[in-house]
Amino acid sequence: MHVYIYDDYLDKSKYNRIINRLEIRLTDLGLNGKIIRLSGIKNIRGSIQNEIKLGAKTIIAVGNNQTVNKIIGAIIDTDIYGDFQKKTLLGIIPIGEDNSIAYSFGIKNSDEACNILLARRIEKIDLGLAGKHYFLNHATITGEGTALEIDGYLVEMLPKTEISVVNLISGEKGITKSNPHDGLLDIYVKNRNGYNTHLTASSFTITNLESPLLVDDVLEIQTPVKLAVDKDSVNVIVGKDRSFE
């Protein structure tokens, strides 16, 4: 059974047309299922967990990066996480802005997303972990005042640099290597001339007393924080133009 989780911002009238078109398309393709609108729910985590307990085969995030993170956050480290990993797939239908996660999976728009759901091409991917928070794409922080402790060595940055810790490539220029199956995070550092540093590590600590770490462009986390990888955590439905093999 498909369960579609609609994020609350989709209630705005400007999204009515695209939602109507989406629902017609899903029905035509035989992909209709249960719809849960987050705007009408107080206990989001409980609702999502309940659907998995009821046997949802595919949970589809209809929205943006935040929607995906809400769903992952509702499932990770709960009783039903084991069931989710074994039995449930995660799909995405991107609507609006901030959809770097969908783009990484080769899903460019809502029309294409329907075809991709039908094709049901599945990949197991790692999740990045920043403290207690999971991320799919990346975590970023300014280089100024930031130190990384990795496997017996320390990395210090010069001012006017920016650090991206990448689990899954989102198409950003200069970030060309990242494998979401290898159990490693890719650390990229850029200055005004572009990305010029690349390291890999399975776990490390980031410290910056002034600036927070921004996770998947939506969540700020204070440091010091340990970053790690949860290998092969999630089964995702992906498009053929995904940013990884």
Place this chain on the structure above:
Amino acid sequence: MFNKESGLEKFKDAETVIGPSIKVKGNFQGQGNIVIEGSVEGSLKTGANLFIGDQAKVVANIEAKDAVVNGEVRGNIKAKNYLAIGRTARIYGDLQYGEISIEKGAGVNGQLLALGEDHKKTDKSREEKVTKESAA
């Protein structure tokens, strides 16, 4: 003496690139090719190849298979296979190598020690043994 292959081109798929914007302190150990354009203090070891750019500053003992050095190194260097010292290199430490080439203009202050035929033969027979075991 220094053809394109001994330059940066063969490192363009390096697993690790330490750019000019960062400083590494501690014991750095990698498996793949490493490119250093920034600053490293401590020790630096890889089972693959190492490239040190002309703006790099390394205060560390270094160990690699092949190494190309164009920057400043204060520490000992061991290249089990081939060590290439470029004209902009300034090295303050001892060198151990399978084979070596030094470009005119390079500065080297330290002892040079060839690892010798015995060392190369031991490596080759070890490789053959591993290949035979893998085939079996």
